Amino acid sequence: MTSRFSGPPSVLGLALPALVVLAAEPLYLLVDTAVVGNLGTVALGGLAVGGGLLAWSAALLNFLAYGTTARAARRAGAGDRAGAVAEGVQATWLAAGLGLVVLAFFQVAAGPFTRLLAGGAGPVAEAGEEWLRVASLGLPLLLISLAGNGWLRGVQELRRPVRFVLAGSLLSLVLCPLLVHTAGWGLVGSAVANVLGQAVTAALFLRALVREGAGWRPRFGAVLSQLVIGRDLLLRAAVLQVSFLVAAGVAARTGTAQLGAHQIALQLFFFLALVLDAYAIAAQTLVGHALGAGRPAEARATARRVALWGLATGTGVAALLLALRGVLPPLFTDDPAVVDQALLVWWFLAAMQPLAGVVFALDGVLMGAGDVGYLRTLTIGSAVVGFLPLSLLSGPLDWGLAGVWTGLCLFIAFRLVGVLVRVAGDRWLTAPATVTA
Structure with missing residues (x-):
């Protein structure tokens, strides 16, 4: 076929x-x-x-x-x-x-x-x-x-x-x-x-x-090779889930209004991540094909294209979020305290979108290249250094949602630096494909 x-x-x-x-x-x-x-x-x-x-x-x-x-x-x-x-x-x-x-x-x-x-x-x-x-x-x-x-x-x-x-x-x-x-x-x-x-x-x-x-x-050899990739992606996903659970726990202890605002903003973040993740899937397919055919220059050109698409889409989403800042939060709740907290978080949600657009696109590039071990380490490191510490400190230091969402922005920023450095080099072009007959 x-x-x-x-x-x-x-x-x-x-x-x-x-x-x-x-x-x-x-x-x-x-x-x-x-x-x-x-x-x-x-x-x-x-x-x-x-x-x-x-x-x-x-x-x-x-x-x-x-x-x-x-x-x-x-x-x-x-x-x-x-x-x-x-x-x-x-x-x-x-x-x-x-x-x-x-x-x-x-x-x-x-x-x-x-x-x-x-x-x-x-x-x-x-x-x-x-x-x-x-x-x-x-x-x-x-x-x-x-x-x-x-x-x-x-x-x-x-x-x-x-x-x-x-x-x-x-x-x-x-x-x-x-x-x-x-x-x-x-x-x-x-x-x-x-x-x-x-x-x-x-x-x-x-x-x-x-x-x-x-x-x-x-074929148990092929299944085992798939489990190797799966192990790295599973660890990466588990750390993400734990980080978001910790952030939700901190928000819950901050107050009911803060928890409600956090839930609204986080669900929007997940929905927008889903939109931007479509570029990651495109990148996986195109980069995998290019490297499988022995065309590393095409893979690098694909990385540039999807990063620009991610940046442009993320910037457009950020502008839309800011333009609708006074309109969208009241659609989710009629509680004035929750709306006030949501308006605070809105700035963080909008600011991270251009960064997230590039991060998600280049995540797909590295996945397509089989460089999932690097992605695993980068994601865990970014969570441990950026997201989790600020989330955990936000409670005792009374930083509220600003602290939690600053941690999330740092998490995205650290990942952005990591994927840009990796894609600028050549090691991802020769990452093991872990393909077993």
């Missing part, structure tokens, strides 16, 4: 479909929250607790998409499409195995974890446990879809993942209100709709692999 691109794809040609795939799940969760919200505060709290645990596990295992993209792109760039598809097969085996392990974990530990997040036993913890036990059945399916996204991005086919993900998401969107309200299943109906949508998406990705005619025998 040949690529659906008639010529070399552009950064935007890859980034826009990637953005659709990235945005599908958050948009579905918004609708799911609105549907469940009509059941009352207990059901909504249960969804928040159970959904938070499921989202946390999916975020940690997202290396199945990013790691597979880098490896498949190297193979495809070298003219070995069969090898790129084989990477998808091995990633699918790994996804299924990890998915079953995490599924078993949640079946055993759903109760203790939901009670921990809910602050003890009670109706919210019980609702969260019930939702999580059903929704976690879809974890192997979700991880198989992540692996499918990875190898298709690697061979520069991003239109099919859009169709696959939208098919599953649309099914979930239709079933969610029907099962929750019409069928009377309540919160469990939300979980069932989620699993059925994931089953459709996973089936479409599996069908795409079958149609490639690839062999399905698991």
Whole structure:
């Protein structure tokens, strides 16, 4: 099967479909929250607790998409499409195995974890446990879809993942209100709709692999090589999650208004990061292809292009945030104290966007080059030196949200310096691709 691109794809040609795939799940969760919200505060709290645990596990295992993209792109760039598809097969085996392990974990530990997040036993913890036990059945399916996204991005086919993900998401969107309200299943109906949508998406990705005619025998050497990349990306993701949890804890101890403002700004930060991350996916694909084909000059030119796109988009987002500073915060809350704190944080949120645009784009460049060990060390170092100390000191020194968000800005700034220095050199061009037959 040949690529659906008639010529070399552009950064935007890859980034826009990637953005659709990235945005599908958050948009579905918004609708799911609105549907469940009509059941009352207990059901909504249960969804928040159970959904938070499921989202946390999916975020940690997202290396199945990013790691597979880098490896498949190297193979495809070298003219070995069969090898790129084989990477998808091995990633699918790994996804299924990890998915079953995490599924078993949640079946055993759903109760203790939901009670921990809910602050003890009670109706919210019980609702969260019930939702999580059903929704976690879809974890192997979700991880198989992540692996499918990875190898298709690697061979520069991003239109099919859009169709696959939208098919599953649309099914979930239709079933969610029907099962929750019409069928009377309540919160469990939300979980069932989620699993059925994931089953459709996973089936479409599996069908795409079958149609490639690839062999399905698991190759443990290739799986082990994928786990090496996965280990570095997993550690990186874990440090990010811990840092954000610490910042939220500090904000909570500062005051209710500060916590509310922090939550508003942080969710906007995550949403905007999702938008900018589309450039990282484009960079991964293009750089992996260039290096796989032995064209380092093209990889370096791609790095410059995606960095400029990230900078331009981040600058535009920053200008938009500042222009709407007096409009957006009141849309999230009518509490004057929360709005005042949000207006304070808004300056930090806007200021970091141009930096983040470049950082996320160059993260994708280094991932595409297989330089994930450097990214792991840089991210952990930036968190330990910048983000965590200022977050932890903000409480005792009474710096409030200004201290927490200064730490986040430093975290982005340190990462920016690190990726710029790395890309300016040559070592990333010869980073081990960890491709195993």
